[in-house]
Amino acid sequence: MKQITFEDIYTLGKIAAENTHYRHIHYPEMLIRYDSNFIEFKTLPSLTEFKEVEKYLRDYHLKRGQKHVKFYFPANIKPTEELIAYLTDMGYEIGFLELYAIQPKHFPSVRNNPDIDIQVVTDKNLEVLLDLQYQNDLEFGSEFAKQKANLIKRQFEDQDIQQVLAFYKGSPAGYVDVIISNETVEIDNLTVDESFRNKGIGSRLQKFVMDSFPEKGVILVADGEDTPREMYKKQNYKYQGIKYEAQKIYQD
Structure with missing residues (x-):
């Protein structure tokens, strides 16, 4: 890489x-x-x-x-x-x-859990994604949540962005955006609904990305003061820089 x-x-x-x-x-x-x-x-x-x-x-x-x-x-x-x-x-x-990066082959194995279902967003489940993100974005205000919904629709039409949903026992539980470029894919907006955390959903979403793009480097940006960065280190992501x-x- x-x-x-x-x-x-x-x-x-x-x-x-x-x-x-x-x-x-x-x-x-x-x-x-x-x-x-x-x-x-x-x-x-x-x-x-x-x-x-x-x-x-x-x-x-x-x-x-x-x-x-x-x-x-x-x-x-x-x-x-x-x-x-x-x-x-x-x-x-x-x-x-x-900034962190990983080769998909270095991502740890993830236990298969039949309760978790990962789906690429299509016309059939786009409304599910819109509703789940809207509820999560309300913490930033209703106007932001409305504008974010329009952004999601625009990104749905972008061939270089793949939107992915996670379900837990049939209920919408999380999502991630995958930004595709020539040599890398970027994990962005990785979110697990608060009521479904600590069930391995975030790891399954990441593993889906690794399996979908085995030949590309996977990159992401973490807030330096948030706890997810510690998770990324344990998952074998390598530190690339700070801003x-x-x-x-x-x-x-």
Whole structure:
């Protein structure tokens, strides 16, 4: 498998502006999706440079009714203490993402459980996926959940995205999106409904991906502060890199 970097990760959005210092990603179809409306720095900015770009993005978003700003810093480079101090003082949430990869043959064996049924999403079960994701997305607000449903429908038509459902004893229990490229497939949006956790559903969804694409490298991004990353390590995923992020939501 080739060297995996964050450049291999799928980005939902269009380039609104780009220069030698940063890339501005914008997704007008879903303005409240923070992960699709952000600035990604190519080089680590000084505090002065950051403030200039911060003002640019804030003004850009204000004109479009967006109440957030989000920034990604260059991979494998930690922001300076000066930057972190400023971000903290200004009320930003600061976090980091970790990149993992695995060859399907290295994924652990998974016990077959007849109670778990994995299905690729088709016209026949698309509504099941829409309903399950809607219920899970309500924690982010009804407007977000509605817009996410439209996004799911758009992605259903995308030949490079495979949507997969998991059922437990006949009840919808989880899902994952598989983003297909030439050399890799990316596991995204892996979710198991809270009432069906600790039954091996997440592992079965992943195993389905491994079995479906045995010749491709499988990649994913984990929130560096969430527990799933520990699960990925136990499943033989290999750490590929880190990326710091900062996000602020304005109340006015």
